[in-house]
Every structure is written in structure tokens, then in C-alpha cells.
Amino acid sequence: MTITRRERLRTATVSEIKEGARRLLVSGGPQAVSLRAIARDMGMTAPAIYRYFPSLEALIKALADDLIDELAATVTAAGEAAGDDPTAQLGAMARGFRRWSIEHPVEFGLIFGTPNPAFGDLQAECGPEDPGARFGRPYLATFLRLWERSPWPTPPRELMEAHLGPHLEPLWLSQGELPIEVAYTFLSGWSRLYGLVAMEVFNQLRWAVTEPEALFEVELAMFLIQLGAAPD
């Protein structure tokens, strides 16, 4: 079970390749990520990379996986740094998500943007360990804690169970049983957070708003109030 020298070198090389890929991604966009460029940057030749990844697509996929973990860790840390109040935690996590996304727009695009068939359909497999599930878990956990402490108003339970209930099996499977009110509020909140941040990162709001942060803060405040937080 000891780690041999070769394994150590190998994982180091794998990391170096992914780092190079990310550097190129950030500096030149997705099109700039080429095997030959990565290899050139690390003083290798392109075919050598095939000893570590079966294809460029697989490399990008591995990189995207790392990025999801990085984002999830950032969001979780933001929540933990926000004290004990679950609504404060949710606010901090939402802001953490937005901040990371704005500071890493190209990485955001890789994770949450157009699923490029050539860059691999990152959403092909969707078992309980789907990237989305890994990323949504901390949010869901916080919603659940808040719900158990003090429920908030939602649409009538029967209505949600009739319309939404039959289509939530994947969620139950990956996150365990949850009150449907929590599931609905999470999905609603997550789609609103995603929409606002994606529009900002993808420059889809510039024609209307100069400072998307203002809109974000208003929306966040409204959402948290709906969850029972005290207004500002």
C-alpha cells in the first residue's frame, strides 16, 4: 500500500497537465486549450499526454471535475464562515457562488455553460454522484436545517406533491428523503441564483444594468425575507 516513486511522479505530472490546461483556458478561452500548447508549456510533446489522459476531451472533463470541487469547497467555506443562522449561511453561500463565478468566468462557463459535445457531455451520467448533486448538497443541507428550525411559507403541499412529486426521484435518490417544501424551495432558489449569476457572467445583462451586483443583492434580500429572515 506504499506509494511508489513512479506513482508520485505520475500524479505530479497529471496535476501539471491540468494546471497548464487551466492556465490556457483562463488566458485564451476554451479554444486555446490544445494538447500541443499544454505540452509545449511543460517542455513535452503532445503524444506524451496520451499516457495520462485518453483524449483531450477526458482531460477537460477531469479539469471540470476539479473545478466543481473547488467551487463546492469555496461555497461551503463561505457558509461555515457566516455563523450559525441558516439564513445568513444561505446568503453567504449565494454570495460565495457569485463571487467565485465572477472571478472565474471561463471556469464557470466550462462547468455551467453550453454543454459542448466535443468537450464531452458533462451531464451524460447522472447517478447520485453527479457533479450537480455534489454541488447542490451543501445548499440542500442548509435549507433543511432552516426548515427544521423554522419553516417558511410555501405553495400548498398537495399542489406541489401533485405537480412536482412524481418527478423528483433523482433528487430523493441522491439526497435522501426531504420535505417536498424544502426540495421545491431549493430548486426554485437554485434556478434563480443560477440565472442571475449566469446572465452576469455571460454578459447578458449589460444592455440593461451597469451593476448586476445591485440586482443580485435585491433579489437575494427578497428571497431571504421570503424564508423568514429579518429585512435589512
Place this chain on the structure above:
Amino acid sequence: MTITRRERLRTATVSEIKEGARRLLVSGGPQAVSLRAIARDMGMTAPAIYRYFPSLEALIKALADDLIDELAATVTAAGEAAGDDPTAQLGAMARGFRRWSIEHPVEFGLIFGTPNPAFGDLQAECGPEDPGARFGRPYLATFLRLWERSPWPTPPRELMEAHLGPHLEPLWLSQGELPIEVAYTFLSGWSRLYGLVAMEVFNQLRWAVTEPEALFEVELAMFLIQLGAAPD
């Protein structure tokens, strides 16, 4: 001012090129759109296309522009077919947006997805005739009609003017003066619509929901009720 034969042929060729590009885009994703493939499909050679577009990037941009117009027309038509009630119109326009997006996922990605630097920063220019503005206008007009007929509850006006007001100049510029309540509700609603549809098209919901339409309908109903529509 008459249209010469040459001009007629030229615009026909331009259309044929864009049609070929779209065909390739739909069948093989963004990566499949290559000058040589387009030219091959229409019995030409690649360099000939440079007589019509200065680069592949410009071609894609022109195509995206056409697609935005197609989508805007679809949405407007859906609204007009929904009768006189503005809330019904808004519902129909939202459903129209979702339907077109789902039926044309790759085109949706080109318009609203990751702004690929290599495919042109479609959001670089943002005057009053920005694509987003052209697309948002029909929605805004309908929101305004509804507001004048019967306002709905919103956050306090002073609060919105303090936080949002200073950052809405582009919106005023492109759409004229509007009550800030209308501007806010439009932006909020548009980001929610975008978020939900983008997540569905980009397969970002499959880990949680099998039938995103159900979630969409619930959210739409909640939003319209908030606007004063009668619940189902």
C-alpha cells in the same frame, strides 16, 4: 435603387451559407461548424466563403443575430396568440421562450450560452440595439401594459430607487422611461425564466428532476399569481 441580378444572387448565397452553418450546428454541435464543411455541402471551396464573410467568427455572429430575431418573433407571436389579458400573454411568451429553446438547444447555446471568445464576444457592443434589448422589448412592453392596467405588489419604491435606480441607465436608454417597479419585475422575471430554461437546456437539472416542465409550470404559476393573475 433597383436590385441588380448580382445583388440578388449574392444575398441568396449569403442565406445558403448561413443555412448550411445552421444545419451543421444543429447536427454536430458548434465544433462541427467549419468553413470547409459548409463549402463542401454547397459544392464550393472554403476560401470562396471569404467573399461573403470576413471570417468564420463573423459568419457565426451573423447566424446568431438571425436566431435572436427568429426567437423574438416566435415569442412575440406566442404572446399575440394569447388574447388580451397581459398576464396570459406573459405566460404564453414564457412558454414560447421555453419551447423554442428546448426545440433548438444548440441555437439556444449559441445565443445565451458561454460567450466563446473564438466565436466572437456577442455582447461586446451594447447600444440600444443590443440583441438582449431587441429580445427583451416585447416582454417589457407587456409588463408595462399590465402595470398600467393593474399594478402588482413590489418592494418599496424608495428601496428600489436607492439600490437599483443608479444602475439602470442602459435600460432607460434602450427602452425609454419606465416605472422602476416594472423594470425590477421584468429583470427579476427574466432572470428566473432564463435560469430555469438554461438549466433545462444545459442538462443541469437532470440530477434532481426528471420532468423540468413540471418545475417550470409551478414557477410560472407562482410568478403570475404574484402579478395578480387568478390561480389555476
Place this chain on the structure above:
DNA sequence: ACTGCGCGCTAACACTGCTTGCATAGTAAA
């Protein structure tokens, strides 16, 4: 009839992902 512009072609350059075959260096067993 002649001039010029519009348009399409071939050839070429500099890239890309990926495969094949060969050499080398490090590891592990005899």
C-alpha cells in the same frame, strides 16, 4: 468592344487531435 469588378478556384502555411512504432529509463524479480 473594352475595362473592371465580382467570384470561384488551386496552392500553401500554420495550426489542431490523434495513432503508430521505437527508444530509454526506472522497477522488480530471478
Place this chain on the structure above:
DNA sequence: TTTACTATGCAAGCAGTGTTAGCGCGCAGT
């Protein structure tokens, strides 16, 4: 220590890409 093996790198090459340069043909206007 010697032998066998495996992991890793390389050069060469294939098929494809966007783009440029230069040539030639034919339609359009004078």
C-alpha cells in the same frame, strides 16, 4: 547482479482546421 518488464517519452505522419495569396473566368457598365 543480471534479466525481464513496464512506464514513459520521442519523431513521423494522417486527416482535418482557418486563413492568405494569386490566378482566371465571366458578367456588368461604359
